[in-house]
Amino acid sequence: MTTVTTSQPAPGVTQVTLNRPEALNTLNDRLVTDLVRVLDEVAEDPDCRVVILTGQGRAFCAGLDLHGFGDEAKVEAQGEIVRQLTRQKEIAGLAQRLHSLPQPVIAAVNGPAAGGGLALVCASDVRIAAEPAVFAVSFIRAGFSACDIGVSWLLPRIVGAGRAHELMLTGRRFDAAEALRIGLLTDVVDADSLLQTALDKATQIMLNPPLSVELTKEGMWAALEISAFDTAVEFENRQQAFTSFTADRLEATAAFLEKRAPVYRRR
Secondary structure (H helix, E strand, O other): OOOEEEEEEEOOEEEEEEOOHHHOOOEOHHHHHHHHHHHHHHHOOOOOOEEEEEEOOOOOEOOEOOOOOOOHHHHHHHOHHHHHHHHHHHHHHHHHHHHHOOOOEEEEEOOOEEOHHHHHHHHOOEEEEEOOOEEEOOHHHHOOOOOOOOHHHHHHHHHOHHHHHHHHHHOOOEEHHHHHHOOOOOEEEOHHHHHHHHHHHHHHHOOOOHHHHHHHHHHHHHHOOOOOHHHHHHHHHHHHHHHHOOHHHHHHHHHHHHOOOOOOOOO
8 A cells, every 4th residue: 555645636636645544644764755756746747736735544744753764675775874864865855845846735734743744844835734733843852953854944934933943942742723823824724624625725726827826836935045135026027027928827817807717728
């Protein structure tokens, strides 16, 4: 049984589900390998416009599997020191892949999201959760640095440096209500409504032209790395000029004026 499953709950939407419910969807070698493969396939799928990332069972992802990563054969082949580095790069690469996917990623957090699970949430573009969800940076509680899988870069940009630093240094758990209050989440809903809420959000995104959405995702994250306001404006100017010449921009305007659903061709 694969540790990551995909489904299409609606045209243009791919749901990616972490599927180790008996282990709270913790990260092991097989899940990381499966998720890398799935995300690479999604990135190349021209029919996929939005990704919903969630977990099977009662957890989203409870972090690293502390009972064992399951890569003994790779340790034997690579040696302990080299494998430690390659393992780290493989796990961290999950956040990088989510961050760089052309499609927006909606994290539908159905339960605990700790350590690597929180990193996957942070690397997503829109984050919603069910009321039972809980969160923790968690790495530091397991004896590692709290700076892992992109969290030291992503979390301060989402919730602010002061709150992020407190969460990273303490490793404490916090619930969905606090996550909403500090800005980690955009919505908290009851568990039965979670996936429908994510699908509704995906539908809203798909009202916009595909290329415009892709460039917006690229631009909004790039803006967080641009130190000068004028440089960010120049980056925006080029996106605006480029999209203004697309056929989908004309279709978006026509659909708005004619009060009908747009039909996009990514052209």
